[in-house]
Amino acid sequence: MINKKFGLILAAGILALAACGEEEQPAANDATEVEEQESAPAEETAPEAEEEMPEEDTEKEESAEDDAEKVADEAPEAMSGAASALLANGETTxxxxxxxxEFSIFCEPHPVMxxxxxxxxxxxxxxEVAIDIADYEFVEETITVAPGTTIVWTNQDQVQHNVAIK
Ligand SMILES: [Cu+2]
Structure with a gap:
């Protein structure tokens, strides 16, 4: 709200100054200057608030990243040699x-998967993308995802499978 007000006052001031530069109106000019002086204390705080705004946005983004990192903490990062535990029916990893x-995924007990x-x-x-493991197959043969995506596999079979990364 303060920024909007300040913006309006500033815009009005600039317009008034620009207008005064072209047509000399001493009376109107004086009135504008007085107005600007009166609102000066508000102006001093307003620019600071305006400058702080982007920092606050950055902090918000950082906290969003922190949240993403928490999710990432829950799901281990996909990397060569990583492998989940064996999943019983209905379990996820x-x-x-x-x-x-490109990541090649396979099932350790059944490398053909x-x-x-x-x-x-x-x-x-x-x-987050969900993929079922069913009938000795990963339901998706190839999937394309954006960086930062968490893939959640669910074993729908009665036999145990896992998710390993070559
Ligand atoms: Cu398997």
Whole structure:
């Protein structure tokens, strides 16, 4: 609110000054100057508040990143050699894919079970993506996700599977 007011006063002041530069109106000019002087204390605080605004936004973004990091903490980062525990029927596991690139996924007890995760900047799938493991297969053969996506696998089979990264 203060910023808007200040903006209006500033805009009015600039307009008045610009107008005064062209047509000499001493009376109107004096009135404008007095007005500006009266509102000076408010102006002194307003620019600071305006400058602080972006910092606050940055802090908000950082806290959003912190939240994302918390999610990432829950799901281990996808990297070569990583593997989940064996999943019983209905159990889930997840990895977060932060790095762009290609990840070959397989099931350790059944190495024929494979899928590929492509991590690409600007991919439509993001945040959290669910993939079932059913009938000895990863339901998606290849999936493209944006960096930072957490993929959650759910074992729908009665046999145990896991999710390993080559
Ligand atoms: Cu398996």
């Amino acid at each position: 997840s990895f977060v894919f932060n790095e762009a690139g 494979k899928m590929t995760v492509l991590v690409e900047e600007g991919a439509e799938q993001m945040d």
